[in-house]
Amino acid sequence: MYFEQFYLGCLAHASYMIASEGEAIVVDPQRDVEIYLKAAEANQVSIGHIFETHLHADFVSGHRELASRTARRSISEHKPVRPSARSGGRRLPIASGENANHRAGNSGTHP
DSSP: OEEEEEEETTTTEEEEEEEETTEEEEESOOSOTHHHHHHHHHTTOEEEEEEESSOOSSSOOOHHHHHHHSSSOOEEEOOOOOOOTTTTOOEEEOOOSTTOOEEEOOSSSOO
């Protein structure tokens, strides 16, 4: 398993790459997608999914460009979800296979 955080200080923006079994997901990519392509190559993984956790009003996301430059043009976008005790929350799968994980939806940077 591979995990890396990419932090863009001038925007206080964090994005992530998580990989297992040769396939990676990029979470909240910044506009400059070269860093993800280089990381994927260095770690010998292919980017299979791009996941936006919420709309980013303070910067331009690189999810469309990254999708156009990767072989599996899969974009996973979701609308903000506010989990509550009454609804039991909503969980979204972000990977499959042996290392499957789930993430609870949130309304943005403040759950």
